[in-house]
Every structure is written in structure tokens, then in C-alpha cells.
């Protein structure tokens with residue numbers, strides 16, 4: 107096993123990225139290209155693309171299936187289901203069983219995908235064919251995308267710094283089966299700290315987005331004088347993300363903004379695939 111920080115000097119693609127910008131903050135799209143490049147050169151290595159592909163989403167639906175059983179035990183059912191969205195797998199994991207249940211005639215909760223304002227794939231992206239990686243080694247997939255050449259700014263939720271979105275999550279968004287919102291990182295850390303102080307669990311910066319989404323839903327209920335059941339996915343703990351919490355408490359964590367011109371350029375360079383495909 108080898109552990110590399112992407113972009114690395116170990117791959118042709120990583121070196122090409124660093125040659126253009128030695129301080130490149132990296133992205134999931136670049137890390138995928140480097141991993142695929144290494145895997146194709148080695149007999150003993152295979153690469154399994156995670157997070158966005160159907161089998162990964164299917165695997166994660168155990169989260170929603172268990173949540174359904176727990177809801178039944180509590181004699182309740184969610185009005186809203188919230189998850190953070192990077193590649194889309196934990197969101198799909200918690201939400202797809204509920205979407206399926208709703209499509210088969212059951213109660214239909216609202217599904218809310220929460221993404222970072224600095225990498226707003228579902229809220230600002232195009233629904234189009236694109237590469238899953240920056241170096242264009244993966245097949246094309248139809249998904250919401252900010253363009254494979256889009257580099258998200260270096261905010262502290264690495265797992266959400268991805269230009270694309272799972273095709274199945276994208277399809278559900280296009281069909282109106284789920285909604286998407288985007289929040290800045292400082293507001294998400296505020297929500298995560300509130301959660302940690304109340305629940306004794308330090309959430310991952312990615313999960314802070316789902317917590318922020320759930321809190322916003324609760325505040326809406328309060329404003330509207332409604333009682334609703336809000337279910338959200340706490341996708342991971344933040345034990346390896348203490349540096350970002352330290353920065354937050356030192357007042358050094360700021361909101362990161364992407365460059366609109368860079369987004370426009372990345373969207374303009376999407377592969378040209380005829381609509382009929």
C-alpha cells in the first residue's frame with residue numbers, strides 16, 4: 107500500500123498539474139485521475155471508482171433501510187430527509203429507500219441535498235455528459251457537473267470538493283425527486299459545533315453540511331409553527347479533522363469563494379455530446 111497526497115509527483119498527470127501550479131490545492135477529480143493512472147500501470151492493482159457509481163449508492167442504501175426500521179420502531183416517519191452531497195453516496199444511501207417507498211405509493215418525504223457553496227454541483231452545475239475525473243480517464247456520465255476542469259477552492263470538507271454528482275442522484279434532481287441547497291463553510295462549522303456540544307459527537311466537516319441543513323429545516327418549522335420529523339445522515343466523525351476545528355475556534359476559518367469566470371470556462375469546456383445519446 108502507498109499513501110500519496112494529490113496532486114503528487116508520482117504520476118504524469120500529478121506532475122502536469124503541479125507544473126502549472128506548484129501550490130495547487132488538488133481536488134477529488136485530480137486524485138481520481140492519479141489513482142487510475144497508477145492502477146492501469148500495475149498488474150497487482152485495480153481501481154474502484156467510489157461515491158458516484160450505482161453499486162456504491164446501492165451498497166449505502168443500508169443506511170436508509172435501517173433508518174426506516176428505526177422510524178417504524180419510533181412509530182414515526184420523516185417529513186424531510188437531509189444528507190450532505192459530495193459524490194452523492196451517503197445522500198442516496200439515506201434517501202433512496204424513502205424515495206422508492208414514496209414512488210410505490212408510500213408517504214413522500216422531502217429530500218434535501220446539502221452541498222458546499224464553494225462547490226455547488228447540484229445548485230449551479232449543468233446536467234450534462236462529463237468525465238468523472240480531471241485528467242479524462244473515466245467514461246463519460248450524465249450528471250450535474252461544474253465541469254471536470256473546475257477546481258473548487260480549498261475549503262475544509264475535502265469529501266465535498268468534487269465537480270460532479272452521482273448520475274442516479276442527478277437523475278432524481280432532474281425529475282424533481284430531491285431538492286438541493288448550498289451553505290458556506292463557516293455556517294456549517296457553527297452548526298457542527300452546536301451539534302457536538304449537544305450530542306457529544308464531533309462531526310466530520312462534510313457532515314456539518316447535513317447538520318446545517320437539518321437545523322435550517324427545524325428553524326423553518328419553528329417559523330411556520332409546524333412540527334415535522336427531520337431525519338439526517340451523520341456521514342462521519344471529525345476525529346481526523348481537528349485542525350479545521352482548531353482553525354474555526356481561532357477565528358481563522360473563512361468562507362471560500364470560487365471564481366465565476368473559472369466556473370463559466372469549465373462549463374464551456376464540457377464534452378460535446380449530442381442530446382440524443
Ligand SMILES: Cc1ncc(COP(=O)(O)O)c(C=O)c1O
Pocket residue numbers: 157158190191192193194195196197264265266310312313341342343
Ligand atoms: C464523512 C464524509 N461525508 C460525506 C462525504 C461525501 O461523499 P458522498 O457524497 O459520496 O457521501 C465524504 C467523502 O469523502 C466523507 O468523508
